[in-house]
Amino acid sequence: MTASSHTLGALPAALGIGVEDALDVLVFSVRDGFVQVSAFVAVTVLVFSYVQYRTDGRIVTYLENNERMQPLAGALLGLTPGCGGAIIAMPLYIRGTVSFGTVVAALAATAGDSAFVILALAPEAALYAYGLAFVAAVLFGYAIDLWGLGIGRVDAAVRRIGRPVTDGGFRTRSVAAGGPSVPDFEGGAHAEHGDGDSADTRMVTLTHGVHVLWWVVAVAGLLAGVTYLVRGAPDVPLTVGLTFAGVFTVAGLTGTLASFYLHFVGRHYIGAGAAGRIRDDFTSAYATFQHAAMETSMVTVWVIAAYLIYEYSIAVFGIEIAAIAASVGVLAPVGGALLGLIPGCAPQIVFAEIYAEGGLPFSALAANAVSQDGDALFPLLAIDAKAAVVATIYTTIPALVVGVALHYLWPHAQFGFGVI
Template structure:
């Protein structure tokens, strides 16, 4: 044990990060991920699932029957502040309801959690940036569905990373032969839980109780998240007290712990709720809540992984996004687009804050807004990593084009446009 501790300390010192700092990064990531992301995702997924429950699945049926409207519908979902709307769209692709072009349109229009920062501190810039992102997303989504734009070649290159696990989405005429591959999906799986509960007795009762508690904590996390944004996204200390900081801390830590339980243990006793899938319908309101909880719990696991990867990467290699962005100069929109390749919202929130502080130009903000996929990519990564990689590569293309055009031709592309 002493040898292991010594090795850990030596490794930490080698990468310029102390064990205390490493622990703080872990604790803050566990807390912040749930309040800043998962609580908002839970509300959005629940709303969509409840509409499905009340309408008997007519929304999915409508999208299946109106292929030409899919990129617009996907972009509208992505345009919703936060990542919840876009997260809802990913299972539609996995199910085979929407086209791959619609996936790209959704991800390209995704505003992510950075939208809350921009809309609060630079609302005019946010309206222009996300408006341009919506237009670029819709046009590029239709272009992929109509002409393919080389999706097949990129798909073949990514295929070496592993086989996909799903049907690869709706078979549009131009992409069907070259889009992400079709492997082993049965549409009948969408009408019931993919993982039937196998337990009974005390563990089943406990899991149902913790599921209900999860929603109580999610409501507290949503309140803490709204207050956090209303206060201008301040630094929140780790605190256990009847204060805003205490609510933020307790909701974040408890919510993440419960999410991990539901995702890795609870689903064996109460069912998985078709996480990562879209249900045709729900038999009860409770089933609707369970599906939303399981979906959000899965996203929470991926969000925490992304937070830790980003935060440890920043600390270990002593990287500073602000310094890098300032040094980019004329390449700022390219840097913004490339940063969008990083899944999750943490780096994008930092980037949005830098814009509000007038450290990066409007062209870079818009390029990042188009390129970023936020947390919406995680459900797709969990089920079909290959399609996720292809999709995130393709959202970068309109981001680069739009960002560079804005840099040279947009009259308000300078620093500080629309900042309050």
């Protein structure tokens, strides 16, 4: 054995975890993340995309033409698991066709990609948390449109962030005085890659093949995931075969590998399905499947990262998150609300995973559910940074109210792993 291999073997042991245990954490996280979360993500994203395809984008048209229904419709879009629904509301605000209250309602109701973790591992908690987020989002969205709720003061406090991060360098007017100054913006939100950045048609063919394989294992993973929940979330051995455990393992490992390929490599060759793009409609049924696969592959990357961060933190540092959360009291929901200020889904996925493991009170989960904006904030940040900052501040306010109220009124609520 070489000196370098001695070093590699000694490092995990020095950190309190052996090489074999470290590999077990890696393999089981890679497998379980796809079956327990990603397979369910795929179905939800596909359904939403297919509805858009079959209706020729009439959901968007409805939002534009019904002003009184906008905050309610925005909250309904945000309530859909993942960020796809809320993302649709952002360009409509940029175009000047929906209100700022609609934006806040959509962001407040957004469960983000962490919703898939809770839906898969603690569905009863998802019902309560996202139900509360929806009610808070609707009420707060209408309140902003009707009474303002001090938007002008918050707007003034972030006025220095007045130049959106765009090539054109548009300047925006006051949010309180009428919203964005770029109502004609259509831009990169609808932009797609071409047929591929490379002329290598073999890579395009290969990527389409991986995409088809991805759906085959996603269906197998969904069946295994449903069976897993029905059986009460048992320990599943790592094995290969036509048994439940074998399908669970093969689907999980293959699905994750295919997801990583599609996210890091495949998107350059079948860019029409690129993740993080706002889609009013789709050109074909195949495009809806491709878009759903790309979106879910991105979620898979974050979910696996979250699983590994959590599991290695527990194994290496011996962190007792449940004890920490119990000791901080009301600061737990406050922390959940403040964490939601961070754009994107990665921190929220980790947060949801910790809750599913019994490490956080329900009040913290509910506060985070209201506060987090997921990936939906990124399009708004790119075009109107000031409006995005104001919006994310305003989603934190009802989050704090909901979280603190639950802490004092329902202190022992806890809906753990697999509760249905």
